[in-house]
Amino acid sequence: xxxxxxxxxxxxxxxxxxxxxxxxxxxxxxxxxxxxxxxxxxxxxxxxxxxxxxxxxxxxxxxxxxxxxxxxxxxxxxxxxxxxxxxxxxxxxxxxxxxxxxxxxxxxxxxxxxxxxxxxxxxxxxxxxxxxxxxxxxxxxxxxxxxxxxxxxxxxxxxxxxxxxxxxxxxxxxxxxxxxxxxxxxxxxxxxxxxxxx
Numbered sequence: 501x502x503x504x505x506x507x508x509x510x511x512x513x514x515x516x517x518x519x520x521x522x523x524x525x526x527x528x529x530x531x532x533x534x535x536x537x538x539x540x541x542x543x544x545x546x547x548x549x550x551x552x553x554x555x556x557x558x559x560x561x562x563x564x565x566x567x568x569x570x571x572x573x574x575x576x577x578x579x580x581x582x583x584x585x586x587x588x589x590x591x592x593x594x595x596x597x598x599x600x601x602x603x604x605x606x607x608x609x610x611x612x613x614x615x616x617x618x619x620x621x622x623x624x625x626x627x628x629x630x631x632x633x634x635x636x637x638x639x640x641x642x643x644x645x646x647x648x649x650x651x652x653x654x655x656x657x658x659x660x661x662x663x664x665x666x667x668x669x670x671x672x673x674x675x676x677x678x679x680x681x682x683x684x685x686x687x688x689x690x691x692x693x694x695x696x697x698x
Contacts, residue, residue, distance in 0.1 A: 530586035625667035
């Protein structure tokens with residue numbers, strides 16, 4: 501159904517995922533910018549072993565432990581400005597996501613309705629082929645009975661050939677619409693070769 505196709509496209513399309521990842525990246529950048537003005541604590545530890553050959557002394561070892569506190573009390577508003585820029589970038593990513601989502605929905609709807617229309621075209625063309633076959637059969641019977649002409653038979657054959665060509669074009673249109681539908685719902689490349697006849 502159309503709704504299922506739209507949901508499937510929302511799940512599968514990489515462009516939408518890319519916009520969500522961009523938003524998350526901007527959110528992490530905003531947090532990093534704000535953390536620049538907060539106190540930063542680091543702890544370190546070292547252990548050393550020293551041995552000089554041929555000096556007659558044993559191994560010497562030592563260790564050191566420490567902590568470091570760093571706090572930038574004033575940065576001229578640079579961290580807040582970077583955070584504000586990242587918030588703006590988040591808004592931009594959300595807007596781009598909404599736009600991309602609308603485009604995906606439009607592509608799926610167009611492909612879906614095109615697919616349905618082409619399917620209906622196949623049904624119509626198939627009925628026309630059957631009608632043309634019957635008209636040819638009747639023209640041949642009239643000709644054999646002596647009440648019809650060879651021209652009527654040739655015209656009926658031409659009409660049958662035309663209607664069969666229309667059905668082939670309708671099937672081709674359906675296959676193209678099906679390929680467009682597959683592309684719109686998934687990340688299939690534009691050259692996907694889908695040829696399914698109804």
